[in-house]
Amino acid sequence: MTMEPRVLQRSEWDAWYDVLLSAFASEETSQERELYRSLTEVERSLGIWDEGRPVATAGLLSFRMAVPGGAVVPTAGVTMVSVAPTHRRRGLLRSMMRRQLEDVRAAGQEPLAALTASEPAIYGRFGYGLAARALSARIDTSRVALELPAPTAAEADGLRLRQSDEAASLLAECEAVYARVVPRRPGMLARRPGWERMPLLDPERSRAGASPLRCVVALRDGEPVGYARYAVNVRWTETGASDGEVRLRELEALDPAGYAALWRFLWDIDLTTSIVAGDRPLDDPWLHLVNDPRRCGTAVGDSLYLRPVEVGAALAARCYAAPVDVVLEVEDAFCPWNTGRWRLSGDEKGAVCEPTRDAADLSLSVRELGRAYLGGTSLTALAGAGLVAEQRPGSGALRATAAAFTSEVQPWLPHGF
Numbered sequence: 507m508t509m510e511p512r513v514l515q516r517s518e519w520d521a522w523y524d525v526l527l528s529a530f531a532s533e534e535t536s537q538e539r540e541l542y543r544s545l546t547e548v549e550r551s552l553g554i555w556d557e558g559r560p561v562a563t564a565g566l567l568s569f570r571m572a573v574p575g576g577a578v579v580p581t582a583g584v585t586m587v588s589v590a591p592t593h594r595r596r597g598l599l600r601s602m603m604r605r606q607l608e609d610v611r612a613a614g615q616e617p618l619a620a621l622t623a624s625e626p627a628i629y630g631r632f633g634y635g636l637a638a639r640a641l642s643a644r645i646d647t648s649r650v651a652l653e654l655p656a657p658t659a660a661e662a663d664g665l666r667l668r669q670s671d672e673a674a675s676l677l678a679e680c681e682a683v684y685a686r687v688v689p690r691r692p693g694m695l696a697r698r699p700g701w702e703r704m705p706l707l708d709p710e711r712s713r714a715g716a717s718p719l720r721c722v723v724a725l726r727d728g729e730p731v732g733y734a735r736y737a738v739n740v741r742w743t744e745t746g747a748s749d750g751e752v753r754l755r756e757l758e759a760l761d762p763a764g765y766a767a768l769w770r771f772l773w774d775i776d777l778t779t780s781i782v783a784g785d786r787p788l789d790d791p792w793l794h795l796v797n798d799p800r801r802c803g804t805a806v807g808d809s810l811y812l813r814p815v816e817v818g819a820a821l822a823a824r825c826y827a828a829p830v831d832v833v834l835e836v837e838d839a840f841c842p843w844n845t846g847r848w849r850l851s852g853d854e855k856g857a858v859c860e861p862t863r864d865a866a867d868l869s870l871s872v873r874e875l876g877r878a879y880l881g882g883t884s885l886t887a888l889a890g891a892g893l894v895a896e897q898r899p900g901s902g903a904l905r906a907t908a909a910a911f912t913s914e915v916q917p918w919l920p921h922g923f
């Protein structure tokens with residue numbers, strides 16, 4: 507008997523969601539369940555049923571994502587993917603991935619699909635490429651100095667911090683800052699209503715001894731210019747010395763003085779000797795403000811995977827750092843409508859991308875386009891790996907196209923989904 511995906515009905519949500527929880531062996535609170543229930547776009551969610559019982563789940567979320575140049579582009583967020591252990595490795599995931607991409611294409615609104623992967627090996631075969639990575643750090647603040655440039659008088663004047671032990675109480679200030687930083691960095695997600703509650707989720711089981719989530723806001727002349735959400739885990743050594751840790755969950759700022767004030771605050775929290783940050787941009791400015799990078803415990807991990815659903819619309823939706831006029835030969839086995847030659851012409855103001863019969867300058871797969879799309883991975887590096895080929899070596903097409911695809915800031919995904 508074939509089992510095909512179909513759209514979820516709201517009355518089926520609990521049983522459908524339990525398949526997902528079981529696949530992740532997750533516990534959860536009623537608050538989390540209600541949040542995920544309210545954020546599920548039921549009409550875009552798929553399931554597979556066997557003898558009336560759900561055995562597979564996959565959701566889509568209607569996001570808008572910042573791309574190089576600052577546009578915020580409709581993007582299908584792939585989420586809540588699971589297959590019951592009794593039904594794995596029989597192609598159920600593949601059938602849901604195919605149905606999702608066909609549905610997104612048919613709706614014609616979202617040129618991109620994005621996800622974060624439970625395991626990085628799963629999604630490349632469906633055309634998703636690693637487009638943004640994340641930096642983690644464990645900074646020994648007892649040994650590393652934060653060396654901040656002196657703010658100008660105008661910057662320092664009127665800058666105040668307001669702190670709350672209840673992160674939710676400063677929500678409006680944080681959201682005002684967040685909305686303004688979105689277009690500045692590729693990969694940032696504009697907030698849909700309800701998603702502002704996601705960063706505040708703070709179940710006790712995940713605290714591992716730390717305080718509930720706190721918040722500090724930087725205000726200039728009363729207007730919010732930055733915020734950080736964090737928790738403090740105060741610990742003591744056997745000899746009674748304080749050895750606590752600041753766990754940084756989020757930090758956004760609109761200007762360098764606000765940014766510096768927030769880091770200074772976190773650095774100086776009494777009874778702590780480290781800051782642990784799990785998910786920061788690769789080019790986070792604090793990296794240039796420390797006197798000892800070796801004691802900052804940095805590591806880089808994968809974060810956002812991106813897939814052009816419609817190659818032409820996706821490449822036309824972003825801007826390019828340098829003028830580019832190139833024919834790309836794209837291979838896309840999973841979404842064959844993308845396979846073929848595309849002429850991309852663009853610059854820092856915009857772009858067009860249309861099918862063409864002209865000879866190709868570069869050839870690559872759709873996964874490589876996803877990797878390079880936000881400007882975080884260079885086409886030159888992908889060519890070095892043999893994944894992008896210049897059709898006429900020495901033509902300069904690779905160098906010119908790689909330069910055009912770069913982003914002046916590293917792409918970064920602000921939160922999982």
Ligand SMILES: CC(=O)SCCNC(=O)CCNC(=O)[C@H](O)C(C)(C)COP(=O)(O)OP(=O)(O)OC[C@H]1O[C@@H](n2cnc3c(N)ncnc32)[C@H](O)[C@@H]1OP(=O)(O)O
Nearest residue numbers: 529585586587588589594595596597598599600621624627
């Ligand atoms: C965006 C998100 O939500 S990420 C969350 C993903 N979910 C989880 O990790 C929960 C636990 N795991 C699961 O529920 C399932 O094992 C899934 C969803 C990962 C895979 O579902 P399945 O129905 O078994 O996958 P399916 O049989 O369609 O496999 C398709 C292909 O992916 C491969 N694949 C499946 N799972 C994995 C994996 N964990 N690692 C590497 N490859 C995998 C299969 O080998 C197959 O490869 P092929 O194209 O070479 O034939």
